Amino acid sequence: MSLLPADHPLTGATASSPLVRAYSGERPPVTPVWFMRQAGRSLPEYRALRTGTRMLQACLEPDLVTEISLQPVRRHGVDAAIFFSDIVVPLRLIGVDVDIVPGKGPVLANPVRTAADVAALRALTPDGVPGGLFEPVTTAVGQLVRELGGTPLIGFAGAPFTLAAYLVEGGPSKDQLAARTLMHGAPEVWADLMSWLAELTGAFLLAQVRAGASAAQLFDSWAGGLSLADYRARVAPQSAAALAPVRELQVAGAASNDGRVPTVHFGVGTGHLLGAMHEVGVDVVGVDYRTPLDTAAAALPGVPLQGNVDPALLAAPWPVLEAHVQDVLARGTSAPAHVLNLGHGVPPETDPTVLTRIVETVHAASGR
Numbered sequence: 361m362s363l364l365p366a367d368h369p370l371t372g373a374t375a376s377s378p379l380v381r382a383y384s385g386e387r388p389p390v391t392p393v394w395f396m397r398q399a400g401r402s403l404p405e406y407r408a409l410r411t412g413t414r415m416l417q418a419c420l421e422p423d424l425v426t427e428i429s430l431q432p433v434r435r436h437g438v439d440a441a442i443f444f445s446d447i448v449v450p451l452r453l454i455g456v457d458v459d460i461v462p463g464k465g466p467v468l469a470n471p472v473r474t475a476a477d478v479a480a481l482r483a484l485t486p487d488g489v490p491g492g493l494f495e496p497v498t499t500a501v502g503q504l505v506r507e508l509g510g511t512p513l514i515g516f517a518g519a520p521f522t523l524a525a526y527l528v529e530g531g532p533s534k535d536q537l538a539a540r541t542l543m544h545g546a547p548e549v550w551a552d553l554m555s556w557l558a559e560l561t562g563a564f565l566l567a568q569v570r571a572g573a574s575a576a577q578l579f580d581s582w583a584g585g586l587s588l589a590d591y592r593a594r595v596a597p598q599s600a601a602a603l604a605p606v607r608e609l610q611v612a613g614a615a616s617n618d619g620r621v622p623t624v625h626f627g628v629g630t631g632h633l634l635g636a637m638h639e640v641g642v643d644v645v646g647v648d649y650r651t652p653l654d655t656a657a658a659a660l661p662g663v664p665l666q667g668n669v670d671p672a673l674l675a676a677p678w679p680v681l682e683a684h685v686q687d688v689l690a691r692g693t694s695a696p697a698h699v700l701n702l703g704h705g706v707p708p709e710t711d712p713t714v715l716t717r718i719v720e721t722v723h724a725a726s727g728r
């Protein structure tokens with residue numbers, strides 16, 4: 361158990377924010393709301409800043425990261441900032457040749473498929489990652505939380521399975537066939553790769569939280585392609601290991617959440633995995649748009665939920681979207697606490713004024 365510094369935002373500035381309270385299982389007077397992929401291409405001010413800078417380069421420039429993370433907070437009045445970065449940033453920093461191709465996603469120069477490929481990954485040190493590896497990240501988090509004041513910052517990482525899927529496939533894939541083949545065909549290679557990823561992910565999350573993030577979200581976006589048995593046996597233990605460094609932190613003097621840093625776990629198409637995803641040791645489960653929140657709440661008694669407005673409806677006529685938002689809020693009352701979000705990320709073509717309107721609607725509805 362290690363202690364976070366006494367000046368960490370969770371000890372004061374963000375401790376009583378609606379987001380931290382909801383993540384800790386309370387129902388604040390106003391339902392908090394933020395959007396996955398709120399920092400990004402739906403905002404013209406983001407596109408203007410990013411002109412001429414590649415995605416992964418932008419993630420390593422603290423001033424750009426700070427500004428891009430703040431943009432949706434200023435514009436929409438959301439209850440949290442999410443750190444502008446990407447799940448492949450720790451891979452790039454540790455030396456994996458990965459790039460993000462616009463319109464496609466992460467692409468690897470050399471897919472990782474054999475014992476030799478895994479052995480060639482840069483070794484991690486016994487107590488984590490080589491010193492200074494995450495310096496651009498911690499610098500950005502530090503200056504960002506100073507700007508945010510009482511608005512919490514959510515740090516995040518990709519879960520070992522989703523990262524492994526990109527590494528093994530060499531890029532985006534529909535059903536992660538090569539990754540699932542490796543999992544069964546070469547279980548030792550799979551286990552070594554997953555352990556390396558768990559350690560890297562754990563260090564990346566810990567770096568963000570130590571530098572000032574008030575919560576941490578683990579994205580296992582592609583876990584929905586797994587059977588429950590495979591998830592439990594070959595994936596969940598490494599997700600638990602990735603979360604452990606943040607779970608072991610104690611926030612000095614914090615009343616909420618027994619002094620722990622709240623953690624969230626999200627995946628797409630994971631209705632059959634919700635219980636198992638909670639059991640890896642998180643406070644909050646993020647639900648995609650396929651599972652209604654009251655169904656998720658019945659499967660996860662006592663667990664705060666996050667979600668799950670269908671991104672497709674962002675482009676529907678406002679009365680249709682508004683009715684859907686109200687329905688999500690109503691179903692969210694089945695859980696002990698609810699943070700409104702989308703069921704997956706903001707589509708790039710979304711009209712940003714619609715997102716602002718959702719925030720206003722959610723805040724007004726809960727104030728009634």
Ligand code: CP3
Nearest residue numbers: 396397398399400444445446447462463464465579581705
């Ligand atoms: O606003 C935020 O949510 C914070 C930043 C964030 C990004 N990626 C920035 C980004 C977060 C939390 C992510 C997570 C992420 N990245 C996930 C997990 C969540 C999910 O969507 O399931 C995954 C699978 C990735 C990998 C990735 N990176 C993909 C699939 C893409 C899209 C490629 C494309 O162009 O369609 C990216 C690129 C990316 N990550 C962008 C942003 C803002 C777009 C890059 C650009 O602006 O050119």
